[in-house]
Amino acid sequence: MGPSGFRVLMVLMLGLGALVVVIGMTARDDALVLAGLTCGVIPIVVRFFVGLLAPYLTAPAKQDETGAGQADKQEAEPVKNPNDHWADAETLEQAGVLEADPQIYLGRISDSSAMIGLQSVRRLMTFSNASLDFYQSSVIPNALTCRDNVLVFENDGLVCKAVRDRRAQLGQKVIVLDPFGRSGSTPDRFNPLDFMRPEGAPLVADAAMMADLLLAPYFVRDLDPQDARVARVLLQGLIIHTYRNGKENGRHLMAVRENLTLPSHRFYPLLGELMDIDVTEGRISDIALSIMDMSEERRGAILEACRDATAVFELGAIEKSTRDTSFALEDITERGASIFVIGSPPESYEDSLLAWCRVVVGCLLLLVSNREREHLPSYLVMLDRVETLGRLVQLERLLGGGGNSPAGLTLWPCFSGVSAVMDVCHNWENVVGRSDVVQIYGQDGAFDLDWAANLTAMSRFADTGKSSTQSDAPVHLRSRDREAMMKSVEVARMPSDEQLLFCKGLSPIRAARLQWADDDAFRLLATRPPSF
Numbered sequence: 001m002g003p004s005g006f007r008v009l010m011v012l013m014l015g016l017g018a019l020v021v022v023i024g025m026t027a028r029d030d031a032l033v034l035a036g037l038t039c040g041v042i043p044i045v046v047r048f049f050v051g052l053l054a055p056y057l058t059a060p061a062k063q064d065e066t067g068a069g070q071a072d073k074q075e076a077e078p079v080k081n082p083n084d085h086w087a088d089a090e091t092l093e094q095a096g097v098l099e100a101d102p103q104i105y106l107g108r109i110s111d112s113s114a115m116i117g118l119q120s121v122r123r124l125m126t127f128s129n130a131s132l133d134f135y136q137s138s139v140i141p142n143a144l145t146c147r148d149n150v151l152v153f154e155n156d157g158l159v160c161k162a163v164r165d166r167r168a169q170l171g172q173k174v175i176v177l178d179p180f181g182r183s184g185s186t187p188d189r190f191n192p193l194d195f196m197r198p199e200g201a202p203l204v205a206d207a208a209m210m211a212d213l214l215l216a217p218y219f220v221r222d223l224d225p226q227d228a229r230v231a232r233v234l235l236q237g238l239i240i241h242t243y244r245n246g247k248e249n250g251r252h253l254m255a256v257r258e259n260l261t262l263p264s265h266r267f268y269p270l271l272g273e274l275m276d277i278d279v280t281e282g283r284i285s286d287i288a289l290s291i292m293d294m295s296e297e298r299r300g301a302i303l304e305a306c307r308d309a310t311a312v313f314e315l316g317a318i319e320k321s322t323r324d325t326s327f328a329l330e331d332i333t334e335r336g337a338s339i340f341v342i343g344s345p346p347e348s349y350e351d352s353l354l355a356w357c358r359v360v361v362g363c364l365l366l367l368v369s370n371r372e373r374e375h376l377p378s379y380l381v382m383l384d385r386v387e388t389l390g391r392l393v394q395l396e397r398l399l400g401g402g403g404n405s406p407a408g409l410t411l412w413p414c415f416s417g418v419s420a421v422m423d424v425c426h427n428w429e430n431v432v433g434r435s436d437v438v439q440i441y442g443q444d445g446a447f448d449l450d451w452a453a454n455l456t457a458m459s460r461f462a463d464t465g466k467s468s469t470q471s472d473a474p475v476h477l478r479s480r481d482r483e484a485m486m487k488s489v490e491v492a493r494m495p496s497d498e499q500l501l502f503c504k505g506l507s508p509i510r511a512a513r514l515q516w517a518d519d520d521a522f523r524l525l526a527t528r529p530p531s532f
Contacts, residue, residue: 010043017041087507089114095506104410105141106439107499107511115521116511118503121436123399124412125421128441131384134414135159137441137499137513139382143167143338144516144525148378148408151339151368153361155384157183160340162516162526172336175327177360179317180349182342189326192363193243193251203240209394211235213362214253214355216390219309223301230287231302235309237274237284245273253359254319257310260303268292312355322356332367333376339364343388358389365394369409378408386413387420396424399431440500441513 017040024032089109092098098109102117104124109116128134135158143150143163147170152159160183164174176185196206211232220228235256242255259270274288291299312318331337341364343357361383368379386395398411415421421428432438501509516522 010047013043014040085508086510091507092116092509097503097506103146104412104437105145105514106437106501107137107509107513110498110510110512116501116509118437122410123435124410124437124439125432125435126412126414126439126441127417128414129416130441131155131414132158133441133513134384136516138412138414138439139384140516140526141514141519141522142380142382142412144522146380148380148410149332149337149339149368151341151364151379151381153341153343153357153383153386155342155344157185157340157342160185160342164338164340166525167338170336172338173327173331175331175337175339176342177321177340178342179315179321179353179356180342180345182344182346183340185340187321189321189324190360190363191252191322191325192359193239193253194325195329195363195367196243203243204236207236207239207243208232209362209366210239210359212393213358214309215305216309216354216358218354218390219305223305227298227302228305230291231305233283233287234274234291234302235306237277237288240277240284241270241274249324252313252323253310254313254322257307257313260307260310309355312351312353315349315351318353318356329367332364336377354389358392361389362392362394365392365398369394369398376408378410380410381412383411383413385416387415387423389424391424391426396427396431399425400427400434436504438502440502 017036017038020036020039021033022036024030024034024036087095089098089112092109092114097116097118098114099117099119100115102115103119104117104121106116106118108114126134126138131154135154139152139154139159140162143152143159144166149172150167154160157178160176160178164176164183164185167174174185175188176183177190178185178187181187192210196210197203214235215228215232220231223231238256238259242259243251246255259267262270271288271292275285277284277288291302294302313322327337332339341357341360343353345351345353365381368376368381370376383395386392395411395413398409399413415424418428418432421431425431497513497515499511499513501511503509514522516526
């Protein structure tokens with residue numbers, strides 16, 4: 001019997017003794033009480049003597065086994081260099097990541113000036129707690145050097161300021177969707193309804209996509225799933241109705257908003273018009289009928305969610321930027337273009353631009369990915385703080401390998417952590433596992449990768465599962481041989497100009513970050529001086 005079986009037997013005897021004592025006390029039988037006490041005392045006495053004698057019985061054998069095991073281990077395993085996990089310059093040179101003019105620039109070797117870059121990359125992922133780090137070390141260097149079309153989603157217009165002149169020098173049309181003029185550029189206008197396909201199933205699909213983008217999870221948080229679906233179909237029907245029945249200059253999302261805010265005596269006839277939509281075009285007519293039959297409270301909650309989702313289009317700057325479009329579809333799908341979407345209003349505004357950002361980014365992703373076109377220009381898509389937008393089905397499909405994305409599309413989102421990836425993508429394991437590059441800025445990013453255990457093809461990320469106060473406790477990053485790659489004290493002292501790179505087919509890389517404003521390779525390409 002092993003130690004586990006012995007412990008189980010002791011516990012059973014204690015339990016049996018307690019049971020006999022209870023029975024004896026109930027029956028007022030002193031003999032039973034004494035028998036139960038004896039049964040319970042025996043395990044305690046045995047455990048006491050085992051505890052006293054165990055060190056003398058097991059110590060010699062354990063010492064012999066330990067000595068033999070250590071001797072065998074010393075003979076079998078050479079002493080490992082703590083830097084063996086990281087790729088050195090020679091390894092990187094053999095892998096071809098130090099060659100000139102790569103597709104994507106990632107960093108520099110810490111002890112030399114050699115640039116680290118990759119060719120034929122389709123999916124990258126950066127973990128950073130600061131947007132500025134992502135801009136300065138990833139977005140701006142590659143926006144200055146990339147000759148493909150670019151699509152950038154940023155907060156404050158800093159990237160646009162630094163690279164717009166360079167993009168124009170490359171012969172590309174610079175499109176800046178910046179309703180509040182934060183980038184200092186003349187803002188362009190983008191009406192998503194201008195790019196909807198005109199008839200049939202494609203029109204219904206485009207309207208459904210736009211309704212899903214408008215109704216972010218934030219707006220339907222108080223609705224049950226069934227009512228949330230009703231709200232989406234209602235918005236879909238109103239978008240189709242606006243597109244078909246609106247005047248040429250009245251087909252925009254502000255018109256959808258106006259229909260939602262109609263008084264009751266005008267809104268119900270509008271529902272009647274939605275009921276006339278052909279049944280082959282979805283469940284719009286059925287939903288319109290069910291809304292008519294709902295209780296006032298339930299109908300009011302659904303309408304309130306739709307009104308909240310479209311409220312942003314009442315802002316003067318947003319309404320002006322979405323009434324029409326200042327560029328042609330061919331500028332995006334056939335010619336050279338650099339598109340910048342500025343997603344934050346000035347500090348004086350308390351209104352969120354969530355719905356506008358979701359619609360613009362979602363529609364642009366659709367336009368630059370498939371849109372039923374065989375030959376699309378190559379695009380580098382760099383998106384900051386994607387989790388602020390909520391779940392985007394278009395992005396999730398592209399990151400996860402679906403959506404039939406064209407070969408020339410390179411996606412590079414930035415997240416604050418893997419938990420943020422989980423918020424945006426339901427199939428987040430597939431998204432992380434399909435990434436060609438995982439880039440980590442700062443010590444917090446290393447701990448975020450606890451969640452991505454064994455998912456990437458580059459290296460194994462595993463959680464130790466135990467907290468420790470020791471400064472040499474291993475961080476959750478482990479190499480394929482499961483030896484600790486970094487100690488917690490190393491991560492805590494990780495310099496602010498350093499990064500970790502995990503690339504498919506390569507050993508992990510510990511490299512210096514790019515600093516475009518101090519690096520002549522990039523600074524000289526920017527025709528404007530650094531603005532931050």
